Amino acid sequence: MSLNNNFIIENIQDNKNISDDTKLFYLLSTEQGPKFALILPSVLLTLIAIIGIPLNAGIIYVSVRYRNKLNSTANFLIALNAFFDLLQLTHPFPFFFVAISSTNFIGTFLSMRLLIPALFGIQCSLTCIAFTAIDRLIAVVIPIKYNQVCNLMERVKV
Numbered sequence: 001m002s003l004n005n006n007f008i009i010e011n012i013q014d015n016k017n018i019s020d021d022t023k024l025f026y027l028l029s030t031e032q033g034p035k036f037a038l039i040l041p042s043v044l045l046t047l048i049a050i051i052g053i054p055l056n057a058g059i060i061y062v063s064v065r066y067r068n069k070l071n072s073t074a075n076f077l078i079a080l081n082a083f084f085d086l087l088q089l090t091h092p093f094p095f096f097f098v099a100i101s102s103t104n105f106i107g108t109f110l111s112m113r114l115l116i117p118a119l120f121g122i123q124c125s126l127t128c129i130a131f132t133a134i135d136r137l138i139a140v141v142i143p144i145k146y147n148q149v150c151n152l153m154e155r156v157k158v
Helices: 005-014 020-029 036-065 073-088 092-100 108-141 143-157
Strands: none
Touching: 036 073, 036 092, 073 108, 092 108, 108 143
């Protein structure tokens, strides 16, 4: 006995026990083709990434270009965080490709392979933010000791 798709869709929409996400997943995966519900968020996220990537690259460029003048741990950590954020901003591009190509969904293995740089960037960015917070906390709580350590590290560097 084959079930009619319209019958299934009506039952899914009327069933209160099924979450809205499951309903959306089923409705989007029943037919191939471009879906506005997938294209709009992917375009918006990709536009944000296209703006964010050059801005983060600019922070890295300024940090490398003026590394002699910006010679502190905070500046190094900010540049490192910008690099990890740049990696994290690669995540919308696979989503954009899948939405535009009318595939709608891809397998888990391919998805994970495409998102490894973004996942790495997210985790490292969070760690870098934590280290930056610790560095700034030490600089505020014990500024004299912090300056002594920074001056000592500056002398060792030369």
